[in-house]
Amino acid sequence: MIALFAIGVLVLSTFACGDELPANLDDQIRRVHPRVDSLYRTFHRHPEIAKQEFVTAARVRQELRAIGLSRFYAVEQLPTAVIAILETGRPGPVTCLRAELDAVSGVTDSTDLPYKTERSGLMHACGHDAHAAMLIGAADILYARKDDLTGRVVFLFQPAEEAPGGANELVNWGVIDSLGIDRMFALHSSPGLPVGEIQLARGAALAANTPFSLTVSGRGSHAATPHQGDDVLTAACEIVTGLAALPSRKLDVVRTPCIISISRFQYGSDSTTGGVLSPDVQMAGTIRSRIPSDSLTSSGLTIRQLVERYVQHSAEAFGVTADLSFKQGPPPTRNDPALAAQISARLAEVWPAGAFAEGVPSMTSEDFAYYTVHTPCLYFRLGIAQDSLGGEPLHTSRFTIHPAALDWGVRLLTELAFISSELP
Numbered sequence: 001m002i003a004l005f006a007i008g009v010l011v012l013s014t015f016a017c018g019d020e021l022p023a024n025l026d027d028q029i030r031r032v033h034p035r036v037d038s039l040y041r042t043f044h045r046h047p048e049i050a051k052q053e054f055v056t057a058a059r060v061r062q063e064l065r066a067i068g069l070s071r072f073y074a075v076e077q078l079p080t081a082v083i084a085i086l087e088t089g090r091p092g093p094v095t096c097l098r099a100e101l102d103a104v105s106g107v108t109d110s111t112d113l114p115y116k117t118e119r120s121g122l123m124h125a126c127g128h129d130a131h132a133a134m135l136i137g138a139a140d141i142l143y144a145r146k147d148d149l150t151g152r153v154v155f156l157f158q159p160a161e162e163a164p165g166g167a168n169e170l171v172n173w174g175v176i177d178s179l180g181i182d183r184m185f186a187l188h189s190s191p192g193l194p195v196g197e198i199q200l201a202r203g204a205a206l207a208a209n210t211p212f213s214l215t216v217s218g219r220g221s222h223a224a225t226p227h228q229g230d231d232v233l234t235a236a237c238e239i240v241t242g243l244a245a246l247p248s249r250k251l252d253v254v255r256t257p258c259i260i261s262i263s264r265f266q267y268g269s270d271s272t273t274g275g276v277l278s279p280d281v282q283m284a285g286t287i288r289s290r291i292p293s294d295s296l297t298s299s300g301l302t303i304r305q306l307v308e309r310y311v312q313h314s315a316e317a318f319g320v321t322a323d324l325s326f327k328q329g330p331p332p333t334r335n336d337p338a339l340a341a342q343i344s345a346r347l348a349e350v351w352p353a354g355a356f357a358e359g360v361p362s363m364t365s366e367d368f369a370y371y372t373v374h375t376p377c378l379y380f381r382l383g384i385a386q387d388s389l390g391g392e393p394l395h396t397s398r399f400t401i402h403p404a405a406l407d408w409g410v411r412l413l414t415e416l417a418f419i420s421s422e423l424p
Helices: 025-045 054-067 128-144 167-172 175-179 232-250 303-318 337-350 404-422
Strands: 002-006 071-075 082-087 094-100 152-158 183-194 198-200 203-206 208-217 258-267 280-289 321-326 333-335 356-358 377-385
Touching: 025 054, 025 128, 025 404, 054 082, 054 128, 054 152, 071 175, 082 128, 082 175, 094 128, 094 175, 094 404, 128 152, 128 183, 128 404, 152 167, 167 175, 183 198, 183 404, 198 337, 208 232, 208 303, 232 258, 232 280, 232 303, 280 303, 303 321, 333 337, 333 377, 337 356, 337 377, 337 404, 377 404
Parallel strands: 094 152, 094 183, 183 377, 198 356
Antiparallel strands: 002 071, 071 082, 082 152, 198 377, 203 333, 208 280, 208 321, 258 280
């Protein structure tokens, strides 16, 4: 059951009676910076896996209540989701600002940062810790300046971006409809992009993601007599090579950009000696494409069908069997063209000259995509690189964010809320 409720307690706002509100946004960002920086470091030290972000969610609620927000939307099926609502009391649009809460599993922090992750095999290697801290900072400023807004602002701290069940469940359960959201915004850390710069790609900004698993099986044998078995390793290696080349030979890659990558390949075990050819190979991979993988291509087949056909034909040629299964992943993330035109024109007026540019599509994927097929949305890239920080790839143990990027993230989210408030 989903319930909308108000927290029935009195909460002290960030400003006590008689305190003077900072005169401009720069001053407000400086005011919230210590809180944002401290939260980022805390979240980074203590990452939590998808749908288990209980400590993080509790801290987010605590911070929002301390700001003065008292109206929360509870999703009982997804208890680590934190959704706070800022009511301005004036007619206007419902604007949603979204950040993520979960960390990346299977990655151990190898940086030498003083706030290095304290959990092995789990790391905020995608910037979600920074995004959540930035959104709290924006909520602080927007609450303090609520008299300058219209409509409502929804602060959505979403669990499970790195695993199934975050955005798609909030859409499928009717949460977005119940909140009456007119438009949504999100930002994401972009390694290599300088601090202070932002980008917005028009149309399909990110790719669809179709994960798959594949097991190639046959008869094992002694390594000295591969002819007495099926040598599944050779067959599996041929399939890996062929899948990597498949898009460039079976798709019009100009109109249908696609990448097929194998991300896990397991053959044998720790107990297997050098003299044994094991009977199976287990693999996992992903299809990244600018169209959903179940959409027809110029070949007359879907991308999934092309993969299935190649895998099965290859397995038959080697006399082995192939068990291929697909998982449901997010569709392409699409930035609404009309909303992009409206927001870009206004954002260009308030952002430093030359620091706001049109971005190019990426083959990475995001579950923010589920929102984009449901309501007008924009997804921004935020620069995080400065000095020796912010240049390493996402989802790696070396990933970092320059702390100066935190203020720019707060600024972007705040500006988006103010601009959206002025639109119909």
